[in-house]
Amino acid sequence: MTILLTGSTSGIGWETLKTLYHHADQWILPVRNIQKAEELFQKLPNQDRLKIYQFDLSNIKKTHEVAAEIKSNHPQIDVLINNAGGMFPGGKKTAEGLDMTFAVNHLGPMALTKALLPTLSKKTSKIIYVSSEAHRIPGLDLNDLMLDNYSSTITAYGAVKLYNILASKYLTSQGYQSYSLHPGAVKTAFGAETDPISKAIIRATQIFFISPRKGAETTIHLIKTPLEGLQNGAYYVRKKPKKTSQLAQSVSLAQKLWSKSEETLSKLGC
Template identity: 50%
Template sequence: MNLVLTGSTSGIGWETLKALMPIADRVFLPVRNIKKAEKMIQHLFQKEKIVLIPMDLSIMAEVKKGAIQILEQCKEIHLLINNAGGMFPAGKKTSEGLDLTFATNHLGPFLLTRELMPALIRGEAKIIHVSSIAHQIATDPSKDFGLLKSANTGTAYGKGKLYNILFSNELKNRFESKGISTYALHPGAVKTAFGSETSLWAKLIIEVSKLIFISPKAGAQTTIFLATTPKSQLRNGGYYIKKKPKTPSPLARNQKLSAALWDYSEAVLKNLGVI
């Protein structure tokens, strides 16, 4: 099995990596900090399976370059886990002029998946998206998909997590006939470094909430379950909590919205000149 996993150097991504290493043949890790990743993996058993790919998911030019590097080394991908994400101050922009929450939580994973699609189709891959129950707080984003007018950190994050589910649904609509299966999940309230780059007020809320948070290892279990369970026992396009399919919000089930988000995402990427 060839695996691509984002967000692997902390939290549930790290626990997911350790759990899946024994069953993977090659593991491609797009990482923002190569030195940190090299230090973390040096004591892993079978670390020779790992290929580190320099990539900041919030910078589309880097995502494009990293995807090309993966495809040069791997013609079939069997499992893609879009795990990376984060909560950032509302209105914070990337060097390409994108909202940071939009770029990191949606557009980067969207571009990576899109670029890897030929190899994903050859591998009849599973694509897993780490979303959140926070998607339920999102209001209709159709007039501001790019979050350029969003002034609230929490609601912007909620829309980013809504996009994970909408993206998963649209992948099913477009690629199920080509052997692709896709899933979104809520990992639980996980005690990680999540939110470390957001506002002081949001940090305070997160720190207080950590009293009831679960461990990263516990939070990774649904991802690992989806990665290792045969497709025949899973619901393609499903949204999972605690290894069980659940019903997401009405917005998350809106097929017109998922198609519109896809079209908007491609338009932004074309404007940036990366597709």
């Protein structure tokens, strides 16, 4: 089995990798910090199981290029886990002029996933998105799906977590086996790059958060459970399907989001 996992050097991603390390013959690990990854992965046996690629989800062109390299080197991928993400100050832009929260949590993962679709079997492969109950946060502007004019950190984050579910829904409509999940409120370095107020709120509430190991349980469940034991297109919480918000159930919104995102990718040359 070949598994691609983003965000593998910390939190839920690291716990997923450690727990299921022997479950896969090959791990494809796109990471932002190569040095950090190499030092961390020394704790794992049989290093030949690992194939590390350097990329930054906020750089869409680079993500697209790395995805093309992965596709060339790995013609078949059994599980693709879009785990990496983050919360950033409202209005912060990438070098390509995109909202940072939008790029890292939605468009970067979409660029990666879209490029790798030829390596994913509609019958046997799984695509997994780590979303959040934050997808229920109100305030989405349906006329600004690319989040060009968002200034609220919290609203933007809620929007992209909704997008994770919608992207999964779109892929399901195209015949793929795709799932999204809420890992729980996990005590990690999440939010370290956001604004001071949001950071203070996260820190004040972390006493109630669960461990990364506990937070990885639903991801691990989706990877290990045979396809016939899963509900395709479902949103999972505590290893069970859960009803999403009304917006997350909209097939037309999923199609519109995917189409608008494809237009943005095209403008970037991806």
